Amino acid sequence: MSALSVHDLRVNFGSVDVLKGIDMSIESGEFVVLVGPSGCGKSTLLNVIAGLEGSSAGRIEIAERDVTRIAPKDRDIAMVFQSYALYPAMTVRGNITFGMECRGVPKAERLAAVERVAKLLQIGPLLDRRPSQLSGGQRQRVAMGRALVRDPILFLFDEPLSNLDAKLRVEMRMEIKRLHHRLGTTMVYVTHDQIEAMTLATRIAVMNKGVIQQFADPQTIYDTPANLFVARFMGSPPMNTIPVRIDTENGAAVAVVSDGEGTQRLRLDLSAAVAASWVGRDALLGVRPECISLLENEVGSPDKINLLAAEVQMIEPTGAETLALIRVSGTDVMAKMSANARPAVGSRPTFAVDMSKACLFDPQTELRIS
Amino acid sequence: MDRTLSAGYLGRRFVLYAVLVAFAAFFLIPLAVVVINSFRTLEEITQTSVLGIPRAMRWDNWVQAWGSYCLAGSCTGIRPYMWNSVALVVPATIISTLFGAMNGYLLSLWRFKGSNFVFGVVTFGVFLPAQMKLVPWAITLRELSLSNGLSGLILIHVVQGMCFTTLFCRNYYVNVPADLIKAAKVDGADFLQIFCRIVLPLSPPILIVTVIWQFTNIWNEFLYAITFSEGSHRPVTAALMAFSANIAQAREYGIESAAVLLAALPTLLVYLFGGKYFLRGLTAGAVK
Numbered sequence: 001m002s003a004l005s006v007h008d009l010r011v012n013f014g015s016v017d018v019l020k021g022i023d024m025s026i027e028s029g030e031f032v033v034l035v036g037p038s039g040c041g042k043s044t045l046l047n048v049i050a051g052l053e054g055s056s057a058g059r060i061e062i063a064e065r066d067v068t069r070i071a072p073k074d075r076d077i078a079m080v081f082q083s084y085a086l087y088p089a090m091t092v093r094g095n096i097t098f099g100m101e102c103r104g105v106p107k108a109e110r111l112a113a114v115e116r117v118a119k120l121l122q123i124g125p126l127l128d129r130r131p132s133q134l135s136g137g138q139r140q141r142v143a144m145g146r147a148l149v150r151d152p153i154l155f156l157f158d159e160p161l162s163n164l165d166a167k168l169r170v171e172m173r174m175e176i177k178r179l180h181h182r183l184g185t186t187m188v189y190v191t192h193d194q195i196e197a198m199t200l201a202t203r204i205a206v207m208n209k210g211v212i213q214q215f216a217d218p219q220t221i222y223d224t225p226a227n228l229f230v231a232r233f234m235g236s237p238p239m240n241t242i243p244v245r246i247d248t249e250n251g252a253a254v255a256v257v258s259d260g261e262g263t264q265r266l267r268l269d270l271s272a273a274v275a276a277s278w279v280g281r282d283a284l285l286g287v288r289p290e291c292i293s294l295l296e297n298e299v300g301s302p303d304k305i306n307l308l309a310a311e312v313q314m315i316e317p318t319g320a321e322t323l324a325l326i327r328v329s330g331t332d333v334m335a336k337m338s339a340n341a342r343p344a345v346g347s348r349p350t351f352a353v354d355m356s357k358a359c360l361f362d363p364q365t366e367l368r369i370s
Numbered sequence: 371m372d373r374t375l376s377a378g379y380l381g382r383r384f385v386l387y388a389v390l391v392a393f394a395a396f397f398l399i400p401l402a403v404v405v406i407n408s409f410r411t412l413e414e415i416t417q418t419s420v421l422g423i424p425r426a427m428r429w430d431n432w433v434q435a436w437g438s439y440c441l442a443g444s445c446t447g448i449r450p451y452m453w454n455s456v457a458l459v460v461p462a463t464i465i466s467t468l469f470g471a472m473n474g475y476l477l478s479l480w481r482f483k484g485s486n487f488v489f490g491v492v493t494f495g496v497f498l499p500a501q502m503k504l505v506p507w508a509i510t511l512r513e514l515s516l517s518n519g520l521s522g523l524i525l526i527h528v529v530q531g532m533c534f535t536t537l538f539c540r541n542y543y544v545n546v547p548a549d550l551i552k553a554a555k556v557d558g559a560d561f562l563q564i565f566c567r568i569v570l571p572l573s574p575p576i577l578i579v580t581v582i583w584q585f586t587n588i589w590n591e592f593l594y595a596i597t598f599s600e601g602s603h604r605p606v607t608a609a610l611m612a613f614s615a616n617i618a619q620a621r622e623y624g625i626e627s628a629a630v631l632l633a634a635l636p637t638l639l640v641y642l643f644g645g646k647y648f649l650r651g652l653t654a655g656a657v658k
Contacts, residue, residue, distance in 0.1 A: 052552045073558035083550035089571030098567070099557030146557075 002064055003028040003186035004049065004154055009058030011044055011210075017043050020210040022058070026188065026203075031180050032271045033189045034251040035234070036207035042190045043158055045207070049188065050156050051075050073102070075154075078147035082159040084139045086131035092142050093127040097151050117145045120179075120285065137168045157189040161196065173199060194234050198222065206230045222288075223357055228366040231286045237323065240292070240333040241361065244285045246278040248367070253278070255285050255360070257308065257329045261348075266306040267355055274369060278360075283369065286359035289323065292335035294343065295350045304354045312343045326351070408432060408627035415623045435629035440623070441612045448629050450602060451609035455589055455636075458520050458605050462527035463584040465586070469528065470535020471573060471578055475565050477536070478543040479551050486621075489540060495533030500593050503530070511598060518600050527588045535580045542576035543569065578647040586637045606633045 004026040010128045011019040026032050035043040047053040049060060051072035061067050067075045086095050096117060097110045105113075112230040118124040121141045131139055140160065149153055160176075161169045177200055180187055191197055197204050198218045205215045207227070213227035225231035231239040244255035246268070251269040252273035266285070268275070295307065309324040310333070317323075317339070324335045324343060335351055343349045407415060408431050409424040437447040477489045503644065507526055508517070516522035554564045595608040610633055613626045642650075 047552075050552075050556060052555060070554045072552075077556065080554045081549040081553060083547055083549045085547065085553035087550065087554070087568050089568070098554070098559070102558035102560075102563060145552075169558065 001028045002026065003030070003062065004188065005061045005064075006045075006049070007059040007061075009045070009048065009060065010056045011041070011048060011053070012056050018210050019048070022210075022212060023350075024205060024212065024215060026186060028063075028186055029184050031177075031187045031189065031202045032205060033191060033197040033201035033203075035191055035194055035233075036206050036213075038192060038279050040207040041210040042192075042207050042292070046079075046158050046188065046190045049080050050077055051156075058095060076152050077154045077156055078150040078152040079156040079158065080143050080147050080160045082162050083164075084131070084143040086142055086146075087141055088131055091128050091130055092123065092145075096146050097125075099146070099150055109343075113149050116207055117149045120148065121145050124338065130305055136164050137172065140164060140168075140172055144176075148179075148183075153186065153218045155185055155187040156185065159191055160189075161191070161193075195236060196293055198234070204234075208233070224359060224368065225286070226368055226370075227288075228284065229363050231361065231368075235288060237289050237334045239286045239288050239359070240300055240328075240331075241286050242329050242331055242333060243282065243363075244329065246275070246280065246360075248279055254356075255283070258284075259327070259329055261309070264308055266289050266308065266353055266358075268360065269355065270356070270360070270369075271349060280370065282363055284361040284363050286361055287333075287353060287355075288357060289334040289336040291354040292326075292333065292351050292355055293337050294335075295352050306355050308351045308353050310351060311348045311350065312345050314345060315342065317342075324363070375561065397552040404627045404630055407623050408435075408631055410624050412624055420623065423467055431624040431628040432632070435625045439625050439629070441609060444602065447607055448609055448632060451604055452632070453604040454520060454599075454603060454609075455607070455633075458523050458527070459585055459588045459636075462524045462531065462588050463581055464529035464538060465524070466535050466584055467577060468527045468581045469532050470537075471539045471570070471577065472565065473532065473536040473540075474539025475569050476544045477540045479546060479548070479564075479569070480561070489536070492533055495530065495536045496537060504593070504597060507594070507598070517598060519603055520599070520605075522598050523594060523605070526594050527584075527591070531584050534551045534583060537579050538583070539573075539576055542573070546572060575647070575650060578644060580641055583646045585640055589637050 002025055004024075006022050006024045009019055009022040010017070014091055022045060024032075029308065034045060036042050044053060048055050048273060049062075051070065052066065055068065058068070059066060062077065062296055078080045086092075087098060090098065093114055096114050100110045114127065118127060121144060123138065123141050123145055126134060126142065128136055129141070134142065139164075143160070151227045157176075161172050164172060173196060176189075181202075189196075198221075203215060203217050206213045206221060206222050208229050214221055214230045216226075221230060221234055225234065225239065228241060231241060243258060244257055244266075247254050247256050247265070249265060249267075253270040254265040255268050255323075257264045257266065270278070283297055302331070308328065312324050312326055313332070314325040315322055316325070319339065322341050324337055324341075326333050326335055337343075361367065362369055403420060406422070406424060406456075407420060409426075409428055410422070410431075411428065414422070414425060435447055437449050438445055439447045441448070441451075473492065477485050477492075511517045511522040516525060538642070540587060550568060551564060554568050559567065590607065591605075592607045595605045596611060599608055605651075610629060613622075613629065
């Protein structure tokens with residue numbers, strides 16, 4: 001069953017188009033993350049789905065019921081806000097039961113629901129406290145409790161972890177994921193943090209400038225980004241995009257990288273038809289940092305490994321691995337090496353490039369060439 | 371370092387306090403004169419001057435001013451007029467504060483197209499001088515048959531007070547996080563439920579400010595009081611005028627002083643007990 005479907009949704013504030021025709025369909029039980037830079041329209045989309053902001057055109061259906069003109073309270077949704085938005089003058093218990101009070105749920109039922117949610121989120125001891133007496137993580141839990149108690153068709157999360165410190169954020173992220181597994185409800189989650197998107201989502205919608213750039217499962221987004229924006233936004237550090245020229249060598253397509261020291265060739269995995277139309281043209285080669293490492297470390301299947309000599313500009317040891325900023329074809333490129341690798345800055349070692357996951361982009365349309 | 375005992379430091383402190391005491395004394399002289407004279411007899415004042423220490427603490431000026439002195443033909447003192455003022459101030463303050471809170475809530479948290487314009491028009495009233503509105507009010511009250519009574523004055527103060535109360539409350543509610551209202555909407559609360567359950571419980575600091583402001587201004591208001599009330603319906607500020615207008619007999623400075631002090635007492639008490647909340651409320655939300 002479709003839990004949420006959005007058809008050609010448009011929002012404009014005056015002459016500014018915030019959402020330019022959003023189409024998405026979400027199946028029941030999915031965890032969809034809307035991710036994008038600030039100002040991309042992701043929060044607006046969430047607010048329009050909730051009914052808190054109006055749309056200029058388009059249709060929204062929740063559980064196959066048209067809710068475009070229906071008030072937020074009648075959409076059968078619950079929402080968790082970035083600022084938690086707990087009612088300051090009410091106790092935790094009051095916060096959780098307020099919605100049920102507004103809907104006229106009998107008292108016995110309300111109390112039972114609070115007990116159930118308090119047990120689920122382990123906030124029993126906090127029920128009689130006020131929001132001001134809670135820590136950030138506790139407030140976050142209460143905000144989730146307020147949403148859970150409603151038992152809605154659709155959960156909406158608006159950057160719920162952004163106000164937490166790094167450690168707590170990771171904990172709560174796992175907790176939300178666990179909760180989704182347990183409850184199996186449909187969730188739509190907005191974040192600007194692409195790691196949150198990758199770890200939580202069953203499908204990710206990458207947004208930019210009011211348009212969904214790609215809507216797919218995390219691995220697809222990561223491995224085959226639809227365009228340059230997605231390639232450069234997802235991943236930390238993001239995908240490298242290197243200017244290359246397409247050529248052929250022994251009948252196979254190659255990407256030619258050139259810099260002051262001459263040219264180097266990297267084998268491409270392109271179909272004959274595509275290769276034929278691109279030979280002799282400029283393109284952008286997309287390679288993830290983890291696909292570039294120092295030669296002594298074997299990467300991927302041997303026949304796909306290509307060699308690339310490049311000057312090391314800087315190294316960043318992170319403990320688990322060491323990042324190297326290298327110069328390829330006049331562009332800064334990130335390479336992920338083993339933890340102990342320490343190539344000298346200014347040296348020109350040889351790197352092994354795993355081309356099996358490389359992507360090629362059209363510099364004009366910015367779309368992936370496939 | 372022995373800073374507190376150095377001669378230069380003590381000298382500067384002395385000059386500073388001397389100046390402060392001088393200014394305080396200057397501002398307090400009128401009050402002191404009235405307080406002193408409220409305890410002196412008429413003979414005592416006329417034989418010496420209005421400046422002088424009372425020979426004995428006599429309370430009969432106060433007793434007469436409150437309950438038996440003859441004002442405009444009826445010998446009731448200012449007591450009935452004080453009650454008139456209470457009957458004017460209490461409803462006018464409560465109604466204008468509630469309207470102001472509601473307006474502020476609507477103009478800050480339920481923005482609509484043109485809400486800022488409406489807010490601008492409402493607050494424009496803050497800058498309109500009272501004399502300018504005298505004639506329009508006279509016409510309005512006549513049309514409504516509310517001239518010469520307390521209900522007309524209540525209407526005037528509710529309407530005019532709303533400019534201030536709306537301004538105060540709107541600027542306070544602007545700092546209420548928008549997410550709070552969104553959360554309540556998703557929870558199913560309506561306009562009034564959000565106001566009563568979420569916004570009002572956050573409002574005591576600003577409500578105290580508006581109540582003190584309205585109470586003081588309406589209690590002390592004179593122009594409308596003297597214009598739109600007469601006889602036994604006058605608020606105390608207008609009734610006090612009858613003392614000075616009383617040309618048939620000699621000026622009872624002692625009783626006048628006591629009456630003035632009695633009339634000023636409620637606002638002084640409000641300030642004494644509410645002053646700190648007033649200052650706290652005015653700065654609430656400024657630092658966050």
